[in-house]
Amino acid sequence: MYSFKVNSHVSFPLEGLDLRPFLSKESPSxxxxxxxxxxxxxxxxxxxxxxxxxxxxxxxxxWYEFDDQYVTEVHETVVQNAEAYVLFYRKSSEEAxxxxxxxxxxxxxxxxxxxxxxxxxxxxxKFNTFTEPGPISNHTFLCLxxxxxxxxxxxxxxxxxxxxxxxxxxxxxxxxxxxxxxxxYVCSICQVxxxxxxxxxxxxVDTFIKLNKAFQAEESPSVIYCISMxxxxxxxxxxxGKDNEPPGAIDNSKIAVNKGGHVQxxxxxxxxxISEETWSYLYxxxxxxxxxxxxxxxxxxxxxxxxxxxxxxAETRVV
Numbered sequence: 001m002y003s004f005k006v007n008s009h010v011s012f013p014l015e016g017l018d019l020r021p022f023l024s025k026e027s028p029s030x031x032x033x034x035x036x037x038x039x040x041x042x043x044x045x046x047x048x049x050x051x052x053x054x055x056x057x058x059x060x061x062x063w064y065e066f067d068d069q070y071v072t073e074v075h076e077t078v079v080q081n082a083e084a085y086v087l088f089y090r091k092s093s094e095e096a097x098x099x100x101x102x103x104x105x106x107x108x109x110x111x112x113x114x115x116x117x118x119x120x121x122x123x124x125x126k127f128n129t130f131t132e133p134g135p136i137s138n139h140t141f142l143c144l145x146x147x148x149x150x151x152x153x154x155x156x157x158x159x160x161x162x163x164x165x166x167x168x169x170x171x172x173x174x175x176x177x178x179x180x181x182x183x184x185y186v187c188s189i190c191q192v193x194x195x196x197x198x199x200x201x202x203x204x205v206d207t208f209i210k211l212n213k214a215f216q217a218e219e220s221p222s223v224i225y226c227i228s229m230x231x232x233x234x235x236x237x238x239x240x241g242k243d244n245e246p247p248g249a250i251d252n253s254k255i256a257v258n259k260g261g262h263v264q265x266x267x268x269x270x271x272x273x274i275s276e277e278t279w280s281y282l283y284x285x286x287x288x289x290x291x292x293x294x295x296x297x298x299x300x301x302x303x304x305x306x307x308x309x310x311x312x313x314a315e316t317r318v319v
Contacts, residue, residue, distance in 0.1 A: 003046045003047075004045075004046050005042075005044075005045055005046040007083065009083065010083075010084055012036065012080075012084060012087055013036070014035070014036045014076055014079065014080060015035045015036070015092065016033050016034075016035070016092070017033065017034040017035070017036070017089055018032055018033050018034075019032050019033075019034065020032035029132065030132075031091050031092075031093050031131050031132060032091075033091070033092050033093075034089035034090060034091055034092060035089065035090060035092040036056070036079070036087065036088070036089055037055070037056055037058070037088045037089060037090045038053060038054060038055040038056065038088040039053065039054040039055075039079060039082055039084050039085075039086070039087055039088070040052075040053050040084070040085045040086040040088075041053070041054070041082050041083055041084060041085055042083070042085045043083075051085075052065060052066060052067045053065075053066045054066070054074065054078070054079045054082060063075070063076055063078070063079050065078070090129070090130075090131075091130065091131040091132070092131070093131035095131075096130075096131040099127075099174065100127070100128060102170065103127075103167055103170065103171065106164075106166050106167045106170055107163075107164065107167050109166065110164070111164060111165075111166050113164050113165035113166065114165070115165050115182050116162050116163065116164060116165070116182065117162070117163045117164075117165065117167075117168035117180060117181060117182060118138070118141075118160040118161070118162060118163075118181040118182070118184060119136065119138065119160065119161050119163050119168065119171070119181075120136070120137060120138045120139075120140045120141060120159065120160065120161075121158070121159055121160055121161050122137075122140045122159070123136055123137050123138070123140070123177075124161050127171070127175075133175065134175070134177075135175050135176045135177030135178075136171060136172065136175050136176065136177030136178055137177055138177075138178060138179060138181055140159060141156060141159040141160055142179070142181070143187045143189075143190050145187050145189045145190065146179065146187070147185050147186060147187025147188070147189075147190065148184055148185060148186055148187060149187060149190050150186050150187070150190055150191050150194055151194075153184075153186050156184060160181075160184070168180070201238070201239045201240075201241065204239050204285070205239040205240070207281060208239075208278065208281070208282075211274075211275060211277050211278040211281060212274065212275070212278060214275070214277070215274065215275035215277075215278060218275075220296065221275065221296065222295065222296050223276050223293050223294065223295045223296065224273050224274075224275070224293070224294045224296070225273070225274050225275065225276055225278070225279035225291070225292065225293050225294075226252065226255060226265050226269075226271045226272070226273065226274075226292040226293075226294065227250065227252065227271060227272050227273075227274055227279065227282070228250070228251055228252045228253075228254060228255050228269075228270070228271060228272075229270045229271055229272050230251070230254065230270065231247060231250055231251050231252070231288075232272055234247035235247045235282070235286075246286075247286065248286070248288070249286050249287045249288030249289075250282060250283060250286050250287065250288030250289060251288055252271075252288070252289055252290055252291075252292055253290070254266075254269070254270075255269035255270065255271045255292065256269075256290050256292055263290045263291065263292055264292070265292050265294065271292075276293075279291070
């Protein structure tokens with residue numbers, strides 16, 4: 001397939017791009033103007049070429065050209081005349097700039113306080129980047145019980161920022177949210193739940209291995225139960241610790257078909273074979289269904305004939 005590059009020049013503003021005419025009437029956003037933050041340019045053809053980028057330092061307003069390992073200051077007219085491939089804009093708000101300056105000023109006051117507060121680094125990054133960061137949300141590092149999940153405690157410094165009391169109060173009064181956090185501690189409730197979950201996983205997988213080993217040792221099982229491999233893979237992911245949540249009830253609906261009021265295995269179904277004991281064990285824990293059993297039955301006449309042949313063979317050996 002032939003492709004070609006469109007080289008038409010696209011005009012774009014550096015500041016004040018107003019997108020209000022394109023917003024939905026139900027949009028809650030109050031700020032609709034955007035300022036250019038960076039530009040990606042492509043030099044070459046559709047089949048080959050080279051990328052460079054122009055990015056603005058939001059602190060001093062200076063534009064820079066990034067060309068591999070080379071970084072060069074450029075005038076904004078160079079950016080405005082560039083053959084833009086991708087444009088990156090961010091919402092502009094003088095009020096947001098003033099709020100950030102206010103927070104910096106409060107932090108620089110180094111006002112003594114009896115309490116220090118922890119705030120989500122993720123939310124603080126939104127505050128420093130977005131004009132509408134939304135309410136403070138510390139749930140990125142807290143569990144439902146208000147503590148630190150045990151699996152997050154060893155890298156908690158990457159998730160939080162310490163704020164003096166005056167900065168926290170300013171942000172909280174302005175944006176709301178929370179909750180307030182003055183002390184970081186490992187949640188003992190979560191720890192107990194994690195240990196119980198690990199014990200449950202080990203019990204289930206050990207029991208399955210034991211029952212399946214006995215099933216494999218049977219030369220001619222009288223009954224074989226079918227289980228959906230889709231559900232089994234979900235269960236396996238849970239007991240091996242790949243998934244945090246256990247699977248739902250056993251769902252054999254995709255491998256079952258009802259014929260004459262009897263549930264049978266659907267032809268070509270993705271299923272696994274397990275013993276009656278294994279099915280009973282999993283069903284006791286998870287419930288679900290439907291039950292699909294393949295019974296190895298032999299007709300009575302065939303059984304009597306087989307027994308007769310074995311009797312004749314035995315008598316012949318005796319003779």
